[in-house]
Amino acid sequence: MVLLVDPFLFTIRRSFAMNNVVKTKLQQGGTAVGCFIGFHSPTLVEMLGDSGFDFVVIDNEHGPFSWSEVEEMVRAAELAGTVPIVRVAYDASDIQKALDRGAYGIHVPMVNTREQAQEVVQRAQFPPAGKRGTAYSVRSARYGTRGGADYLKASNEQILIAVHIETPQAVENIEEIMNVQGIDIFYIGPTDLSVTMGYAVEGPEHAEVQKAMETVLTCGRKLGRTVGIQVGSAAGVTAQLNWGAKYVGVGITPVLYSAFKEVSNAGKQK
Secondary structure, three states: OOOOOOHHHHHHHHHOOOOOHHHHHHHOOOOEEEEEEOOOOHHHHHHHHHOOOOEEEEEOOOOOOOHHHHHHHHHHHHHOOOEEEEEOOOOOHHHHHHHHOOOOEEEEOOOOOHHHHHHHHHHHOOOOOOOOOOOOOOHHHHHHOOOOHHHHHHHHHHOEEEEEEOOHHHHHOHHHHHOOOOOOEEEEOHHHHHHHOOOOOOHHHOHHHHHHHHHHHHHHHHHOOEEEEEEOOHHHHHHHHHHOOOEEEEEHHHHHHHHHHHHHHHHHOO
């Protein structure tokens, strides 16, 4: 059997270039809202995209994913027209694996120093800007049909890098961290921040935690850097956008539980 390949389609695939609309929106002064999902469900990722979320963060720090499952989730996000981003674990090699699967960006937890922030950028960018390993056989290079200098350049320009500010040390070093070039988002994790500050019982609403978050936002405004934050509801999205965050992620489980409870309670009314 002879396999015929349409040369026109092959040319389109070879010339395909990553277009990270979230990064573009932020660079133009806009805002972006997305959803974090920590379990394997390409179907739900499609639904998130169809619902209008700007991005989906596949949570491979806390979620029980295999790398093949991450790739399936990334593919589903692209299909649904939303930007696929992966939150990696602490192992720096995870950055390489996430980007090779085709993620348009990464979230990196617990970045506490300038040196750690610089290492994140180095791991995410190809030489000469960084030290990301190069392979054209992976999905991000469309399995060899999109390799070469154009691919390397587009990746370095379009990959979105978010580092998480989740400890008192990170807040103390925030200006140094924000001065690292190549990072797009300085992302506050309110729960981790409250726990690492010693306010696990009181939570993010504690006055000292709020003060720390304000320190991050103020520094971002001073340096012209984008601050992001995690929330758990629609009301939280609105509140944090009004507060000054430009990039807001909502956890999918509190949203689902809220909707389930609403429907369940409605069914119990007499």
